[in-house]
Amino acid sequence: MTKTDAHLARDPAAFRRVNTWVFDLDNTLYPPHSDLWPRIDARITAYMIALLGLDGQSARALQKHYYRVYGTTLAGLIKEYDVAPDDFLHFVHDIDRSSLDPNPALAGAMEALPGRKLILTNGSHAHALATAKQLGIDHLFDGMFAIEHGDYLPKPHIETYQKFFERHAVDPARAAMFEDIVHNLTAPHASGMITVLVRPKEGAADHREPWEKHDDTPPHVDFATDDLVGFLSDLVRG
Known part of the structure; x- marks a missing residue:
């Protein structure tokens, strides 16, 4: 081993x-160390800014709170705001993966x-x-x-x-x-x-x-x- x-x-x-x-x-x-997760993470923040009208710092703090409490930010948004999950998933995973060899x-x-x-x-x-x-x-x-x-x-x-x-x-x-x-x-x-x-x-x-x-x-x-x-x-x- x-x-x-x-x-x-x-x-x-x-x-x-x-x-x-x-x-x-x-x-x-x-x-x-790949940049894929940071790309997704940034898209989640952007989604929350657009959805809730928060500033970037507040949106990110809430994002991380939901992630810790509910297991995913999406689970928190569904629980608290009845967000349509498919729209969220499509938006946050719409990233460039070309940096991943x-x-x-x-x-x-x-x-x-x-x-x-x-x-x-x-x-x-x-x-x-x-x-x-x-x-x-x-x-x-x-x-x-x-x-x-x-x-x-x-x-x-x-x-x-x-x-x-x-x-x-x-x-x-x-x-x-x-x-x-x-x-x-x-x-x-x-x-x-x-x-x-x-x-x-x-x-x-x-x-x-x-x-x-x-x-x-x-x-x-x-x-x-x-x-x-x-x-x-x-x-x-x-």
Whole structure:
């Protein structure tokens, strides 16, 4: 296994039972130093300014409050303002992805995994598809569970994972979840999935919120790595 997870008292042989590989999208399949999330983040702020007539600072503060409390800004806007979710998702994900380079090494490592590959994201299906296509990995996925498929209830709500399991006939006892946010792995672990925290490389830029970043590895995280390609490749070789 890679050095980043070597300190964890876990047995990589546990992955031998896995027949479904589940990946978060943003800041997991591409690294958090990418400018994609800041682009989306800025579009969310712009949407809130236009919707609520707030100044930029106030709109951004409310945006982050909703994100922290509800799991996504969209969930807060639906709850508080009955916002039409499709309009919001179309606007905030209308970004230029050309700065994101295709990742043939990731494609090769994922293709070698035995079993199905699925995306589980709090973003839209269109965003997941466009981003995976930009990375050159869209053809590898057997399905994508986006925010609209969970009736706009985001991770980390357990109900969202349950809907995901049902929609894609996933046996959590034979599945692994790769995710960059620690608390989004609580429900998968409780459901029986193997959990893998994907961290940024040491010293690399990280555009996530401060509360999304964790240096520790809590008990509900089975493995952690700052090298997703290397981690997956080691699994196949092991």
